Every structure is written in structure tokens, then in C-alpha cells.
Amino acid sequence: MFGPVLDDVIIEKLMAKRDLCLYTLKHLDFQIMTESLGGDDEYERLKTSTISELKAIEQEIAFLLSKKES
Numbered sequence: 268m269f270g271p272v273l274d275d276v277i278i279e280k281l282m283a284k285r286d287l288c289l290y291t292l293k294h295l296d297f298q299i300m301t302e303s304l305g306g307d308d309e310y311e312r313l314k315t316s317t318i319s320e321l322k323a324i325e326q327e328i329a330f331l332l333s334k335k336e337s
Contacts, residue, residue, distance in 0.1 A: 274331055281328050288321040 292314065299310045
């Protein structure tokens with residue numbers, strides 16, 4: 268479907284997005300420790316949303332890498 272170079276670019280962008288999700292989770296954990304978020308519900312909602320996005324990104328990366336290896 269895409270050329271190998273384009274696949275590499277997509278993988279790099281997905282990895283950058285994955286890093287942003289990991290940073291967001293780290294930041295959320297820090298915020299809850301300092302109690303600067305509105306409450307546990309908001310924290311859990313943001314954390315769940317970020318983890319779901321992270322899983323989708325990791326699946327896409329795995330798919331592209333497996334396609335690249337075949």
C-alpha cells in the first residue's frame with residue numbers, strides 16, 4: 268500500500284504520538300500527587316482515554332512493523 272519510506276515516516280510519527288501519550292500519563296500522575304486536578308473522576312477519565320489511545324497507537328506500530336518485516 269505505502270512505500271517503505273512512507274511506512275518509516277508513519278512509524279516515526281506514531282512513535283512521537285506514543286511518547287506524547289506516555290508524557291501525558293506521567294504528567295497526570297504528577298498532577299494527582301500534587302492534587303491540582305479537580306478530582307479522581309477527571310483524573311481517571313483522562314488516564315483511561317490516554318491509555319486507550321496509547322494501545323491503539325502501539326497496535327498500529329506493531330502492524331506496520333510486522334508488515335515491513337514480511
